[in-house]
Amino acid sequence: MTGVEIWAVILGGMVVTYGTRLSFILLPHPERFPEGFRRGLRLVAPAVLAAILVPQVFVHEAGQIEIFGARPAAAVIAAVIGWRTRNTWLAIGGGMISLWILLAAGA
Amino acid sequence: MNQPLRLEFLRGARDTLPILVGGVPFGLVFGALGIETGLSPAQVQGLSLFVFAGSAQFVAVQLIGQGAAPLVVVLTILLVNLRHALYSASLAPYLSHLPLRWRMTLAYLLTDEAFAVSAPRYRQPDTTHAHGYTLGSGLAMWSEWQLSTALGIAFGARIPPTLSLEFALPLTFLAMLIPTLVDRPAWAAAIAGGAVAVLLRGLPYGLGLVVAVMLAVGIGLGVETAARARGGERGGP
Numbered sequence: 527m528t529g530v531e532i533w534a535v536i537l538g539g540m541v542v543t544y545g546t547r548l549s550f551i552l553l554p555h556p557e558r559f560p561e562g563f564r565r566g567l568r569l570v571a572p573a574v575l576a577a578i579l580v581p582q583v584f585v586h587e588a589g590q591i592e593i594f595g596a597r598p599a600a601a602v603i604a605a606v607i608g609w610r611t612r613n614t615w616l617a618i619g620g621g622m623i624s625l626w627i628l629l630a631a632g633a
Numbered sequence: 634m635n636q637p638l639r640l641e642f643l644r645g646a647r648d649t650l651p652i653l654v655g656g657v658p659f660g661l662v663f664g665a666l667g668i669e670t671g672l673s674p675a676q677v678q679g680l681s682l683f684v685f686a687g688s689a690q691f692v693a694v695q696l697i698g699q700g701a702a703p704l705v706v707v708l709t710i711l712l713v714n715l716r717h718a719l720y721s722a723s724l725a726p727y728l729s730h731l732p733l734r735w736r737m738t739l740a741y742l743l744t745d746e747a748f749a750v751s752a753p754r755y756r757q758p759d760t761t762h763a764h765g766y767t768l769g770s771g772l773a774m775w776s777e778w779q780l781s782t783a784l785g786i787a788f789g790a791r792i793p794p795t796l797s798l799e800f801a802l803p804l805t806f807l808a809m810l811i812p813t814l815v816d817r818p819a820w821a822a823a824i825a826g827g828a829v830a831v832l833l834r835g836l837p838y839g840l841g842l843v844v845a846v847m848l849a850v851g852i853g854l855g856v857e858t859a860a861r862a863r864g865g866e867r868g869g870p
Binding site: 568 | 651676713715718720721725736801802809814822827850
């Protein structure tokens with residue numbers, strides 16, 4: 527990408543992000559919006575979060591799928607910690623420490 | 634700022650402190666990753682300043698590094714940040730009495746963190762000055778993100794690669810994903826999103842993520858519609 531294109535991405539990213547955050551706050555009657563829209567919106571978060579994280583955990587840099595390895599194992603440990611404690615930072619910290627131990631052990 | 638508003642502001646900033654501490658490594662990694670990808674320092678800081686959405690910024694930089702088309706990157710930023718419309722909808726009824734400049738400022742500061750910290754405040758009694766709380770939380774988060782991005786731009790090259798700090802990113806998404814898995818449609822959307830994204834990872838222009846999210850939301854809605862048809866009118870909340 528050229529420098530101009532990158533700035534276009536930054537400004538475009540600002541417009542769509544700020545527009546999304548401002549959307550309902552700007553409405554005169556925010557309590558009246560279609561329920562169907564909210565239903566779809568609710569599912570965007572799990573869809574997008576999984577679509578970003580799953581390839582980063584299970585796809586090796588060379589492009590092949592890796593199911594048994596330090597990264598998938600550390601992610602599973604982080605998921606269990608997150609599920610049990612509901613604490614974001616414990617999950618991330620536990621996952622990182624697990625990754626360091628597994629990499630040091632040569633997994 | 635009058636006295637109750639200032640108190641709310643300070644409380645909001647104080648309650649955000651634990652999250653700020655955890656956010657610093659992300660800003661550092663983001664600044665370093667941006668420079669490593671070939672963006673100029675102004676462009677990296679520009680992303681933090683103008684887009685101000687950590688997860689979307691990471692994905693944007695990764696897509697730029699993979700040579701994605703500019704329009705696809707903007708579309709992906711929109712998809713990644715679409716959940717903020719829910720935050721906007723949740724807070725809107727409490728902010729509708731405020732002057733326009735307040736609402737425009739709070740919308741700019743409405744990150745995952747500011748929303749997560751300040752949403753419980755609106756469930757407490759007397760929300761007259763609760764917008765001060767959101768402003769305090771949002772500005773605290775904003776300062777931390779700008780500063781840690783700048784530090785990452787300046788010193789990021791010195792973070793040892795053996796720390797694998799970039800792995801903190803999928804872990805963060807994982808920690809954010811868990812509370813959203815409240816029912817079958819949400820699970821279906823997450824499983825479909827992850828599986829399709831892996832299958833389509835070779836798609837050009839970074840289109841894999843966009844297609845995966847759209848398909849996954851469709852599948853989730855399908856599961857929800859099927860569940861409603863089975864459960865009649867009793868349905869979900």
